[in-house]
Structure formats: structure tokens, C-alpha cells
Amino acid sequence: MPFSNKVDYIPNMSGGGYDPLAVQEQKKVQTRRWQVLVGVFLFVLTIANIFIWSRAPEFRSQAIMHFAYTTQNAQELDYIAQQQLSLNQQRLTSNSLLQALSIKLREEHLIDLNVQQLKEMLSATASETGKIITLQTVGSTPELLKSVLQQWLSLYTSLLERERVSNGSDEILQYQQQLTVLEQKIAQQKQVINEFSQANNIVSSERNDNRIPNKIKGLGISLDEAEEQKTQALAELDSINESLANGQLIERPVDKASIEVNRAAVQELAAELSALSEKYTQEYLQRDPEVVAKQQKFSSLSKDLEQQIADSQLLYLQDSRRNLAVSVSKVNALREQLADFQDQAQDFNQKLEQYRRLDESLKELQSQAQTLKNQLVAQEVSKPFDAKISILEQPFTPEFPIGPNYWQDTLISIVAAILLAVMALLLFSFIVRQKSLPVGGTNFVVMPGQQHGNHYAELQGAEQAKLGARAQPLQLGEQHAPQTTIRLLTTAECQSLYNVANKQAKVVISLLLSGVDATELGKITKGDFVHVYTQLQIPGTYARQVKLTKQLAIIIEQLCEGLQVDDSLWTNPLSIEDFCQLIINAGHDAELPYPEQLSTEVLRHTYLTYLVSQGVRLNDLEQLSGYLKPADLAKYRAVNRHGKSVDIEQIDSIFPLTYSDANPDIET
Structure with a gap:
């Protein structure tokens, strides 16, 4: 018999029947899981954010001290300088210094801070590579930070100065003070020289580098050139007068080209008329209209040429006289200017001499300052670990807080709340185990027939x-x-x-x-x-x-x-x-x-x-x-x-x- 195609689905009841109570209990457990997850998350998040957002903002002020040592120390004994820098860092936060700072703040500025509070506020960080110590104050009151930092810095620098005096470093201090006075005098002398040079138009102690001597020199050169032009103009005028007296024709150089053209035309017509007169009789020539026209043109061109030569001679004479007059006036004007500048030159020479004396005084002050610097370097070399302290950054009043980062902390609290909620859910699931539901009636068997x-x-x-x-x-x-x-x-x-x-x-x-x-x-x-x-x-x-x-x-x-x-x-x-x-x-x-x-x-x-x-x-x-x-x-x-x-x-x-x-x- 062939295999039947019918599929029969038979309920499998071996696991028991459907239990509504178990289903209800399962739903309750699932609801509790959600409650544990959400409840722990919200509880942790709320507590964390209350702590985060209730904190006051923190401000920070700082100052930077630079310790400069001698070149010899930096090259040969650098490790000792690093030890000195570390020692200064430790002394800045020592208990004795903080006690002295607390007393000074209370007595002079009415700021009541004990040593423990100062330790929490103050910090000193050393940088051995840069030979600097960064002083910082942290707190919630910006105005207070600057005052505390200023007094801390002042107290420590005064302590170092007293130690230098007691250790025989007063000679270096004296040299430094003298050098400071000299540098001030040098700056004042430079200012006086600059003002004097600007007022008197002096640019250099060398005479020829200044404007008035250069002007006098230029006027002398210009006067010599004007005298030479005057002599040339006078010689040219005398030559023209002598030629005119001898009856010679004189032509302007600019008119020679046009005069030569007209003269060539007249000579050409004269040659043609001469050739015609030899060939024909005078009666024929007088009757021939072309010949008559050439005779008239020759007469006209001859008159024009004579008039052109006369005009050129007259203009040449006038130009020579005018050039002579201009040269004479230029020479007279330059002589007057030179006479005026000679008076100014005498006054300038006096000012220049005074400028040289001021410059010599400045050089003398600079020489004294250089001598003091050499002596100071010698003293510093003899005491290589007496550092020269300079303040690279003065204490300031902070304008914006450095922390806390509320939003970053809030994000961290959210992540922590999620993790704790998941851990609480896993712990709850481990403690409260969910019962398994019976599966009777949910399995089917396909019977092949x-x-x-x-x-x-x-x-x-x-x-x-x-x-x-x-x-x-x-x-x-x-x-x-x-x-x-x-x-x-x-x-x-x-x-x-x-x-x-x-x-x-x-x-x-x-x-x-x-x-x-x-x-x-x-x-x-x-x-x-x-x-x-x-x-x-x-x-x-x-x-x-x-x-x-x-x-x-x-x-x-x-x-x-x-x-x-x-x-x-x-x-x-x-x-x-x-x-x-x-x-x-x-x-x-x-x-x-x-x-x-x-x-x-x-x-x-x-x-x-x-x-x-x-x-x-x-x-x-x-x-x-x-x-x-x-x-x-x-x-x-x-x-x-x-x-x-x-x-x-x-x-x-x-x-x-x-x-x-x-x-x-x-x-x-």
C-alpha cells in the first residue's frame, strides 16, 4: 500500500498541562527585573549627579620662578643644580614656611588659614630641564588665591635674600644694585642723546654724515658747475659778437639743417637758369613762361634764404645773451645760499661737538656697566650655586574655573549607573531564579501514516x-x-x-x-x-x-x-x-x-x-x-x-x- 501523505499533529502532554499561575509568576519576576534595572540605574544616577553638581567650581592662580645658574655650572655640575632646584621645591611646601605664611596672612591681611588648609591650597612643581618652579594655589575664591600666592612668593624670596646676606652673598647683591643703577643712567643718557640729535638734526658724530655739511658740500659743487656754465655762455656770446663785427654769417645749430635745404634749392635753380641762358637768347627766356616761373621762384627762394639766415643770426645772439643771464643769476643765487649755510654750519659745528661729548659720556657709562658685569660674572663663578631668581609669571586673579568638569563627570556617572544596574540585575537573577514553564501541548508529532x-x-x-x-x-x-x-x-x-x-x-x-x-x-x-x-x-x-x-x-x-x-x-x-x-x-x-x-x-x-x-x-x-x-x-x-x-x-x-x-x- 503506498505511503499516506496525511500529516497528523498529536499533542505531547508528557510535561504536564498549561499552568496559568506559573505564567503569572514568570511575568511578575520579569517585571521585578525591570524594576531592579531601572530603579538601581535611576538611584545611582541621581545620587551621583547630586554630588557632581553640588560641588563648587575650583579656580587656580600660579606664578613661575626661574633659577638661573652660571654657564660653568650648567655644563659641568648640572646634577648639583638639579638637587638645589629640588631642595627649593621642598622648602616651598615645608611646614615651617607654611606656618610663617599663615601668621603673615593673619596679621597683615586678615586672612585666617591654618597650615592644613594651606597644604591643600598650595603646590610647587619643579621642572629640572627648564630650571623653573611653578607655584599654584587652588580654591573656590579667585580673589583670595592671588593674595595668598603673592605673600607665599614674597616670603620665600625674602628668606632666600636673608640667607644670601648671611652666607656672604651681599657683594653680588651690591654689584647687581650698582649695575641696575648704571643701566638706568645708560637708558636716560640714550634718551637725552636721541632727543638732542632729533632736535638738531644730527644723525652721526661724523661731520660728513649729517645733513648741513652734506648740503654745504652739495652747494659748493653746484656753484662750481654754475661758474663753469657762466664762463661757457660768456665765451659763446663774445664769439658771436666778434663774428658779427667781422661780417661773418652765423647760424643757430638748430637752424642749419633747414638753411642748408633752402640753400641747395637756390643753387639748383641758379644752375638750371645758367644752363638755359647759355642755350637760349635773353628774349626767348623772357617769353618762355616756365623759365619766367623759375626765375621768379629763384628770386623768392633767394630772399627767403637771406631772411632765414638773418633771423637765425638774431635768435642765436638772443639765446646766447639769455643763457649768460641765466648762468649769472644761478651763480648769484648759489652764492647767497652758500653764505646762509655757512652761518648754519658754524652753529651745527657747536651742536655736533656737544653731541660728541654726550656720546662719549654714554660710552663711558657703558664701559663701567660692562666692567660691573664682568665682576658679577666672576663672583657668580666663584659661587656657582647661588642662583639668580627671576619671576617669569606674576600671580594673577583667575577669571574662569579649571574644574570640575560637570558634563564629563555626568557622562561617567551614567556609564557607572548602567554597569551597577546590570550587576544588580544579574545578582537579582541569581537570587530569584525563574521557574520553568511546562511545555505540554506545545509539541507536535508528524506521523508518516x-x-x-x-x-x-x-x-x-x-x-x-x-x-x-x-x-x-x-x-x-x-x-x-x-x-x-x-x-x-x-x-x-x-x-x-x-x-x-x-x-x-x-x-x-x-x-x-x-x-x-x-x-x-x-x-x-x-x-x-x-x-x-x-x-x-x-x-x-x-x-x-x-x-x-x-x-x-x-x-x-x-x-x-x-x-x-x-x-x-x-x-x-x-x-x-x-x-x-x-x-x-x-x-x-x-x-x-x-x-x-x-x-x-x-x-x-x-x-x-x-x-x-x-x-x-x-x-x-x-x-x-x-x-x-x-x-x-x-x-x-x-x-x-x-x-x-x-x-x-x-x-x-x-x-x-x-x-x-x-x-x-x-x-x-
Whole structure:
């Protein structure tokens, strides 16, 4: 007898029935978990932020002391200088110095701070590479910080000065004081010299580098040039007068070119007329109009030439007289200017001599200062560890706080609150353990029916063991109770089934794994496919549109070739039993275990489990797969949803049949 395709779902009650009290207790425990998590988080966050935001802002003022040692010390005995710097740092925060500072602040500035408070406020940081000590005061009152730091710095510098005097360092101090006085005098002398030089237009102690001597020198050179021009103009005028007295013609150099042109024209006409007079008689020449015109032109050009020469001679004489007059006036003007500057030069010489005396005085002061510097260096070399202290940065009143960083601390408190809340939740979960719910009524067994007249219970023990070992589990709900295996195809098995199937079987498998019921398969016509065979329109009460893959659309298009709109998709009418046989045949070809268990119901069950595992709500299944009996629908309540429930628009309704990277096995 052939193997039956019917799938029976048998409730497994071995773990007990449904316990509503246990479910209620589970919900209470879950609610308490949330309360512990949120409560601890809010409690820690509130306490931490109260502490964070209630703190007063902190301000900081600082001063920088620089300890300068001699060059010899820096090169040869640097480690001793570092020890001296460390010693100064320790003395700055010593108890005796802080006690003296506390007394001074109380008596002179009415600031009451004890030694403990000063230790918390004050700090000294040494930098051996830079030979500096940074003094800092920290507190919540900006005005107080500057006063305390000033008195601290003043007290320590005075202490060092007293020690220097007692150790014989007063000679160095005396040299330093004398050097300071000399530097002040030098600065004053430089200012006097600058003011004197600006007032008297003196730029150098050298006479020729100043403006007035240079001006006198320039005027002398200009006067010599003017005298030479005057002599040349006078000689030129005498030459012209002598030529005129001798009756010589004189032409201006600028007029010579035009005079020569007119003279050449006159000579050319004279030559032509002379040639004509030799060739023709005088009577003929007087009657020939061309000859007469040339004679008239010659007469006119001769007169113009004489007049041009006379005008050029007159203009030449006038130009010479004018040049002589200009030269004479220029010489007279330069002599007057030179006479005026000679008087200024005498006064400038006196001022220059006074400037030289002031400059000599300045050089003498600078020489004395250099001598004192040499003596001071000698003293410092003889006492290499007496550092010269200078204040690089004076104490100041801070304008903005340095801390605390409220927002950073708030962020840290949030992270700490989250961690503590998670730890509290884990501790609560460890103390209060959740009871396991019974799983009776949530497991289903797929019975293979009969094979060769034998029920599944009547099969031989070896066959039952083989079937139980190779059957695929459908895991519904919790795993605490013993499970009974049923046949649920994995993604890999469905893909193997599809790959070896023929065209009709591929269409049957794909449509069943797309939400089409077995009763709807035999009613499909060519006209039910729309949008170039990429969608199947299911009519009726549960009308819907089923999305199809591109590969399936190509196969359906081939099957529908030559069919009319109302023709059935199948060449011969097929029943549900026929569809089951197509699936079983494909299972044999794919070498799946126990292919006789395959049926349309198994594929439909696999597809519904695929949808529910994605988070599809049970009440939304009919929109994708058509009508489901309430009893059948209830069987999927315990399918493990990998996440929260989602809308059907957010899930993938196409079962992965043709993808090379198949999805993991579906578990329920």
C-alpha cells in the first residue's frame, strides 16, 4: 500500500498541562527585573549627579620662578643644580614656611588659614630641564588665591635674600644694585642723546654724515658747475659778437639743417637758369613762361634764404645773451645760499661737538656697566650655586574655573549607573531564579501514516530507530521537556528538492513555499499571473497577490507558452495527490531521507514556520498564505520568533530557494 501523505499533529502532554499561575509568576519576576534595572540605574544616577553638581567650581592662580645658574655650572655640575632646584621645591611646601605664611596672612591681611588648609591650597612643581618652579594655589575664591600666592612668593624670596646676606652673598647683591643703577643712567643718557640729535638734526658724530655739511658740500659743487656754465655762455656770446663785427654769417645749430635745404634749392635753380641762358637768347627766356616761373621762384627762394639766415643770426645772439643771464643769476643765487649755510654750519659745528661729548659720556657709562658685569660674572663663578631668581609669571586673579568638569563627570556617572544596574540585575537573577514553564501541548508529532499496510507504530525497530535518527526536529517553545521529532524541512533540503525537480515540480514547490494552498494549485490559470509572471493573483475570499522570483517567472512563462488566458497552468488536470507525488519524486532524486514523508502539507508547514520565525503575527498569516483553521493556526504560537513581532511589509515573504548562500535552518 503506498505511503499516506496525511500529516497528523498529536499533542505531547508528557510535561504536564498549561499552568496559568506559573505564567503569572514568570511575568511578575520579569517585571521585578525591570524594576531592579531601572530603579538601581535611576538611584545611582541621581545620587551621583547630586554630588557632581553640588560641588563648587575650583579656580587656580600660579606664578613661575626661574633659577638661573652660571654657564660653568650648567655644563659641568648640572646634577648639583638639579638637587638645589629640588631642595627649593621642598622648602616651598615645608611646614615651617607654611606656618610663617599663615601668621603673615593673619596679621597683615586678615586672612585666617591654618597650615592644613594651606597644604591643600598650595603646590610647587619643579621642572629640572627648564630650571623653573611653578607655584599654584587652588580654591573656590579667585580673589583670595592671588593674595595668598603673592605673600607665599614674597616670603620665600625674602628668606632666600636673608640667607644670601648671611652666607656672604651681599657683594653680588651690591654689584647687581650698582649695575641696575648704571643701566638706568645708560637708558636716560640714550634718551637725552636721541632727543638732542632729533632736535638738531644730527644723525652721526661724523661731520660728513649729517645733513648741513652734506648740503654745504652739495652747494659748493653746484656753484662750481654754475661758474663753469657762466664762463661757457660768456665765451659763446663774445664769439658771436666778434663774428658779427667781422661780417661773418652765423647760424643757430638748430637752424642749419633747414638753411642748408633752402640753400641747395637756390643753387639748383641758379644752375638750371645758367644752363638755359647759355642755350637760349635773353628774349626767348623772357617769353618762355616756365623759365619766367623759375626765375621768379629763384628770386623768392633767394630772399627767403637771406631772411632765414638773418633771423637765425638774431635768435642765436638772443639765446646766447639769455643763457649768460641765466648762468649769472644761478651763480648769484648759489652764492647767497652758500653764505646762509655757512652761518648754519658754524652753529651745527657747536651742536655736533656737544653731541660728541654726550656720546662719549654714554660710552663711558657703558664701559663701567660692562666692567660691573664682568665682576658679577666672576663672583657668580666663584659661587656657582647661588642662583639668580627671576619671576617669569606674576600671580594673577583667575577669571574662569579649571574644574570640575560637570558634563564629563555626568557622562561617567551614567556609564557607572548602567554597569551597577546590570550587576544588580544579574545578582537579582541569581537570587530569584525563574521557574520553568511546562511545555505540554506545545509539541507536535508528524506521523508518516502507513507504508505497505503497516502503521508507523508497527514498523520494525531498526526502521523506527533510523527514522527517528534522521527526522528533522521542529522545536516549539522551551527545551526543558522531552521533545518528539517531526518532519520539518530545512532550507538546504528545500533547495535540494527544488534543484533536482522538473519544471512542473519546481512550480509546485515554489508556489507552496510562497503561500499558495494545495487546494488553490489546481485552479491556477494563465490569466492569474500578472506583471510579467512576477506575481500570482489568487481570487476568492482570501484574495491576495503572491510575489514570485525571477527564476520562477521564467519557468512559468515557458509553461504558459501557447496557452489561452483562461487555460489551466497544468497540461493535464492534477489533484492534490498528484502534487504530492511530484514532490516525493523530487525527494527521491534529491536523495532526501524518507522522501515518502514529503507532501504539500509538509512544504506549507515549512513555509508558515519560516514566516512566523521572522516575527509575522499569527493573525497576519492568512494575508500571505490564505485560509488557516484556528486549530492549525494555534500550532504556531510557540514557534521561536527571533525578535519582536513585525508587520508583514517588513519581512521577506519569498522562501530562499535559489540563493547560493542559503539561510540557516529554521527552528521552532
